[in-house]
Amino acid sequence: MSTKQKTRFALLGLLSWKPMSGYDIKKTVDIGLSHFWNENYGQIYPTLDSLVTEGMVQKSDGEGSGKRKRFVYSITGRGEKAFREWISLPADPPVVRNEVQLKFFLSSSLPTKKTLKIVRNYRSQQQELLQGYRESEVILRRAIECDEYPQEVEEILTTPKRRRSADQRAKQCTIFLLTLRHGILVVESRVAWCDEVISLLTT
């Protein structure tokens, strides 16, 4: 049961939060979802077009003047329905293609020094990632505690379409924090692996 057209549903899902322009979508993904998702303009604009054609989203008349207007897209009832159907389907297992692991595996016929270099490099990469995630975690936890959200968080969470209850807002924040936790746990396990390997190969 392979669910394709991931960009399609990602956009639909983001628009189910609030109406946005293509540029907004890109920014939201880059700032808030970068640890588990990515999109690029080459996909976003054509996909928005075809979503409009199918009546899944509506394109605004455009703010601004001249040839570069800002178009805001909002989800339609039909789009909401398609989104809810998609989200209920089991996600297909991610394709596994880890280049670092491949290099590590293939390095066994080379000097151990080379193998270690690959692992040390991986470790520092993941460690750096981890640092960033942890900082975000601290900020988010603090925000949740005192119910005061910094600009970046607001921009991702706010839903101007309709007023959210305190409960809904709390759930949004919890979910947001938990996706971050996933990133942290996984990256920590990678760092732990590196340490396991380094200690084994240097003795």
Added chain:
Amino acid sequence: MSTKQKTRFALLGLLSWKPMSGYDIKKTVDIGLSHFWNENYGQIYPTLDSLVTEGMVQKSDGEGSGKRKRFVYSITGRGEKAFREWISLPADPPVVRNEVQLKFFLSSSLPTKKTLKIVRNYRSQQQELLQGYRESEVILRRAIECDEYPQEVEEILTTPKRRRSADQRAKQCTIFLLTLRHGILVVESRVAWCDEVISLLTT
């Protein structure tokens, strides 16, 4: 520094172990490297062709008769050189696109029941994976201990081209086990995340 043409170097690296046919390569990847790599025929055969054209690998004359001969490919000096250059380059960070995380994140406006369903589904998937990895780990560790390798392991490790020293063999097995350890640690962390989420959302 984005290293593309991953299939190209994956094939080159596998052929640096021992000469193989396209079919062998597919089988090796499916059996031994499936937790961090995949390849399909649609990529393998055309890529082998172009590697031959560039003098990176050599195609045998073909065993068998008729139109379906078996062709064995072996790496050339030029290919070995290209492989060693590639492996020394830093691997580019994997593209992050985790559909489960996306669904989880986007489910915040839906009933908690739906969110939980996504997570429980993810958990059982990962748990199943983990079970398989752990079984392989036990087999491999036992094999390493008594220096007796089961057929599947032999098929992946053996290098008929030249006799390997005991040291080299030991290193190969260690590396093989360690790639499996990576899979185990990462999958364990995902299961741990699911548990964290479930306990948080059900209280």
Added chain:
DNA sequence: TCAGACATGTAAGTCGTTACATGATTCA
């Protein structure tokens, strides 16, 4: 006035999957 952010879009190319088509060999 100039830099930088905001903003939209396309073309070309790469990469990867899927489905199909074909045939040989082995062994029960």
Added chain:
DNA sequence: TGAATCATGTAACGACTTACATGTCTGA
């Protein structure tokens, strides 16, 4: 003799990236 496995290959499609082209608005 028929099923399973071994074995090679292609065509069509779909997904994704990259680079480019263009233009607007805001504030120092």
